[in-house]
Amino acid sequence: MNAQRLKQVFDRLSNHHGPLNWWPGDSGFEVMVGAILTQNTAWSNVEQAIANLKRAQALAPERILALPPEELGQLIRPSGYFNVKSKRLRSFCQWYLEQGGEAVLSAWDTGMLRTQLLSVNGVGPETADDILLYAFERPVFVVDAYTRRLFSRLGMVDGDEPYESLRASVEAVIGDDVPMLNELHAVIVIHGKDVCRPRPRCSDCVLLGECPTGQGLNRFPPATPRSS
DNA sequence: CTCCAGTAAT
DNA sequence: ATTACCGGAG
Numbered sequence: 001m002n003a004q005r006l007k008q009v010f011d012r013l014s015n016h017h018g019p020l021n022w023w024p025g026d027s028g029f030e031v032m033v034g035a036i037l038t039q040n041t042a043w044s045n046v047e048q049a050i051a052n053l054k055r056a057q058a059l060a061p062e063r064i065l066a067l068p069p070e071e072l073g074q075l076i077r078p079s080g081y082f083n084v085k086s087k088r089l090r091s092f093c094q095w096y097l098e099q100g101g102e103a104v105l106s107a108w109d110t111g112m113l114r115t116q117l118l119s120v121n122g123v124g125p126e127t128a129d130d131i132l133l134y135a136f137e138r139p140v141f142v143v144d145a146y147t148r149r150l151f152s153r154l155g156m157v158d159g160d161e162p163y164e165s166l167r168a169s170v171e172a173v174i175g176d177d178v179p180m181l182n183e184l185h186a187v188i189v190i191h192g193k194d195v196c197r198p199r200p201r202c203s204d205c206v207l208l209g210e211c212p213t214g215q216g217l218n219r220f221p222p223a224t225p226r227s228s
Numbered sequence: 229c230t231c232c233a234g235t236a237a238t
Numbered sequence: 239a240t241t242a243c244c245g246g247a248g
Contacts, residue, residue, distance in 0.1 A: 023244095034244095035244085036245095038243090038244050038245090039244080039245040039246065040232090040242095040243065040244085040245045040246080041233090041234085041235090041243055041244080041245085042234095042235070042236070042237095042242075042243040042244090043243085043244065044235075044236070044243090045234065045235055045236085045243080046244090048234095048235085077233090077234070078234060078235070079233090079234075079235095080232080080233045080234045080235075080243085081231095081232045081233055081234085081245095081246095082232090082233070082234080083232075083233090084231090084232055084233090084246085084247085085232090088246085088247095121246090121247080122245095122246070122247080123246085124245060124246045124247085125245090125246095126244075126245060126246090127244095127245070127246080130244075142244080144244050144245085145243090145244075145245085146244070147244095185244085186244095188244095189244050192244085193243090193244085197242090198241080198242070
């Protein structure tokens with residue numbers, strides 16, 4: 001991972017899309033719930049699920065656990081996989097309360113907190129890092145599908161690197177700058193949703209000049225299956 | 229590798 | 239009607 005290249009990419013994306021000041025949410029706990037609900041799911045759907053939880057005054061760990069799992073499933077239904085996510089939310093809330101809540105968790109060092117988060121059923125590497133960075137403001141980089149797609153198209157990674165490997169190489173460049181790690185992941189997500197999509201909109205891209213996939217060098221022409 | 233599922237853009 | 243979605247577990 002070329003440090004200068006990564007910083008250059010960040011500057012361009014940040015100047016164009018930012019500042020974003022993520023993650024949207026009125027509390028740390030809301031961020032954690034959102035991180036679980038947004039797994040492989042559009043954020044617009046998660047917003048509806050969170051709105052339902054708020055309307056039912058259920059956006060608190062005790063309240064979520066007090067709900068019959070079936071009712072919880074109906075509340076979060078718009079976010080998809082509602083049976084799976086109902087169970088995952090419950091597992092998370094049970095762990096959260098068992099450990100003593102946010103005050104206790106905030107006192108743990110990042111390595112400890114990450115290991116414990118990963119022990120919860122339904123919390124994998126990306127969700128754990130979302131929570132670490134955006135709820136606990138810890139210096140970690142979140143690797144997601146957008147990151148792999150963007151870095152891969154830019155020729156910065158091979159594409160099949162392990163999660164931890166990619167995370168470590170970015171953190172090695174950015175360091176423990178939490179605001180920058182926050183903004184970096186945020187702009188990658190926005191760029192991935194709006195510009196560097198599965199069918200990239202290269203004409204709208206601020207990285208066009210330095211992207212081997214883009215029209216600059218005209219390699220790997222964007223897949224245009226049939227119609228366009 | 230397959231399943232999990234509703235929602236919105238295309 | 240198809241595609242894609244801020245993944246993770248079995």
